[in-house]
Amino acid sequence: MDQLFNRKYIVQGLFIVIALILLGKLFYIQIISDKAFSSAESNVLRKIYKYPARGAILDRNMKVIVQNEPVYDLMVIPNEVKPFDTLALANALEITVEDVRKKLKKARAQSTYQSTFFERQISVQSYARLQEIMYRFPGFRTQDRTIRHYPDSIAGQLFGYVKEVSPDDIEKSEGYYKPGDFIGKSGLERSYENFLRGEKGVINTLYDAKNIAQGSYANGKYDVNAVSGERLISSLDIRIQRLGEELMKNKVGAIVAIEPATGEILAFVSSPGYDPNQLVGKDWGKNYMNLIANPYRPQLIRPIAGQYSPGSSFKPVDALVALQDGAIDPNTTFFCPGYYMAGNHKVKCEHVDGTINMQRGIARSCNTYFCHVFQNIITKNGMKNQRQTYAHWHEQIMKWGFGQKLGIDMPFEKKGIFYPAEHYDKIYGKRWGYTTVISQAIGQGEITSTPLQMANVMAAIANRGYYLKPHLIKGIGDKNVVKKEYVVKNYVGVDAQYFPIVINGMRDAVNSPWGTAKESQIPNITMCGKTGTVQNPHGKNHSVFIGFAPMDQPKIAIAVIVENGGYGGSYAAPISSFIVEKYLTDSIKPRSNGYTVKAFSETNLLPALIDKTKKVKLTKLDSLNLKKADSLKKVKDSLKIKPAIIKQTSTKKPKVNQAIVNHKPVTNK
């Protein structure tokens, strides 16, 4: 032992200090910090989402009208990409090497460690080619998904479209949606999103350092299977839907057909329509822009968002409310000199019928008769109580669904206009009476409704006093769940006893020689209906027809609007008759007047367009001139359409078209 012995402690002390330093650092990274643990998880764990198949949609005859098709996306995790044969990948995808580089750059800009889209919806051939050489492209993988397919290529607005979620959607869903998920953006795809989308599955897979899958994490304890979306049964009858779209070709307008007993919507045509398959997949952007750019606004869902004055088709409701009110009785007659004087304002009638009763008034669509009816209603408690009686009348009319959303299972429904008494108070103070609002008697002026509301009115009349909430989906899932609200009868407040006289009038409108829609008589089927010719400040009148058939135990109620179609009897009524016949008999018999589906389908009623591209900055004075010029031009244009049709179609089928063109003078309003 020497004095150097003490140095032993220094050496041993050093050993202990170093051991403590090592343990200290270990304590920090193993126990205090959990950064390493999550890094380890993200090293080995990949969540692969399994997208569920979206629910299919069937029509009322169980024909598939919305289905899925498999597509494959090529995904990439840029961080894991190692130098690879870009040419081989480009060839497999049928793109250029330059594209490969661009896409990779784009993916890298999005996220370096997350799986992002490299190429969406690669073709089946590309997919097959890739599968064989996939191992050569570390960091890449394919992901299968399904996209929508609409086999009939019709009813674009009805089905809507499905699109990748926007950051907005993700935020609103509070984390349910993740980037890359899909969501129904409009139409049924949107309103039934919660049923259709199903549940996403997730597979937690372990990956080794070479990015090779090594099996499931925790024996799949945290994996979730994808659950397919619910199957929906639509109330739609795709046969008449297709026929409706066919008939509405080259026309702007809408058709809504309802089964009165159930409120189920049988046809839901918005014209011009588009092929819903256009808004699926890669070409979405291009096609969507085309739709937006189309001046006839095909993206507008006219059956629920088009607001038209009902015109004369409002008269049956008018009559029924008056009868219920006791303002008139079924035998009340009025004298029609060919006009009605509302104060010093003259409401014209298209004909001079002399003394006329209700049944004939409906069949002939007599403006004078219904102006008198309206006058009787509003003034039945004396001139001083007109505001009160109007308020009461407004309430009764509201029961038919005017001026409010019916609550159809589609987004973007409009209410239409139907003002309460307060509205007129604001404008006129207390100095207003029936003459102020007389145009409402004939469904013009300050009243508009959607085609859906009009069809619903017909359903209520067909049911003799009630309607069921119109809807497009009648069964959800395998158990065909029906929403409770769809079996509730909504009474319109008119007793059944008042219906026969009005329905008789509507029968006569179609089936009598003096009816406004006599050209639309259906062989062997008694259709009841009412034409409407809606004054249109922007151009030619809109052609409207509402009706139901058969007269007893009605199976279908319908509303048709053809914009700029002129008289109700010219286009809307014949189109209705074809649809009703097709629905009831599954065939269309030749008509004695020579009307055919083909001829109507070929008729072009698209209003002429005003060239908006030439707009330059104008002074106020200029704009006044322009207005004049525009309105002049519109008139000219609307006149131009007709000859153009004759010319164009006459070379092909002169006979048939002649019938359509020639019948107009005989048709009454």
Next chain:
Amino acid sequence: MQQQGNRFFFNVDWITVLIYIALCAIGFINVYASIYNPDKATGFDFSSSYGKQLIYVITGLILGLSILLFDGRLFNVFAPFIYGATLFLLVVVLFVGRNVGGNQAWIPIGSFRLQPSEFAKFGTALLLARYVSTFNPKFRDFKSIVIAGLIVLAPLLLIMLQPDTGSALVFLAFMFPLYREGLSGYFLLIFLGMIVLFVADFLVPTYVLVLILTTIGGLFIYNNRRKQKIIISTVLVTIIAIVYLFVVKIAYEKVLAPHQRSRIELMLGLKADNKGAGYNVIQSQIAIGSGQATGRGFLQGTQTKYGYVPAQSTDFIFSTIGEEWGFVGCSVVIGLYLFLLLRLINLAERQRSTFSRVYGYSVACILFFHVFINIGMTIGIIPVIGIPLPFISYGGSSLWSFTILLFIFLKLDSNRMGFI
């Protein structure tokens, strides 16, 4: 007490042998886990790495026990020859060595590969012990320091030529036995100071360091303004330190290989590189950290199983221990090492012969360097220096050389009552 040299295993420190066996067993288990592939989990396979490791462990134990059969005095007698032989091998390896991972460190012998640098450690330890025990220099004079320095530096420089900086650095461990035998503590302090300045040179601008050094020097001189000797030496030390700063900067750029530079920069946190040079360290830390308190369990470590840590069965074996056995397992391993090291020092101190004591210190300090550098590297407190973890890392050469190193000392210790 009587001379019991004829009884081979008399007086052997069995506790050390038990720790040795325990560490080897831990090594085998973790090498197995590192190699383990869940897809190919067949029966035991002797051609696999863990199979070989088992053979190395068993042969290592046999080798160790057979060393106990020698007469301890032989090591003293043959020390110069053993040292000469290892030096010779270190020269030979530069010409016939097989290049593995950039280092010309291996001599292929049949299907095995011999790593002379591993054996140079105990060769050097033996000669150093022989020198100290023969001349009892006390290291107060320049000559003895130079001789001892040459004994250590010869193999160190030869290994640097391979170039295997990591193995060469281990030879600095010999400073501690020399310190114990009388080398001034200033050498250790200077060495420590060099490391501190080296690190500081990267973290702080050089001119700031120069300012700090001159200020400290100035204050020191002011406090000792009456003592001329101290003033002169302080001025000298300050100047040398400042020169050192610039030399380090230049040497760093010119002498170190790019991969060594990046390793140092990564360790100092000057550079973040998740995929390149830093990958090993980061993945190793992730694996160890993810073990948390009690670890994921044997064969359950995902980072280990799926090969996220490169060189995991060899230099980074500690990450397997960290991931699968957690802080508890790490503490046990470090505890075992610490116990072994402290015991070796205690054993060394109980020797009557200087030869045995110097050799004992050498063994303890070499093991200490390996453990400290290796574990420190896996948890990111020391730059990546590729040296194995004694008794645990996969590999025959290192296991056998550590076994020989340790068991020679155990033999010397069993002879502690005799005179060597």
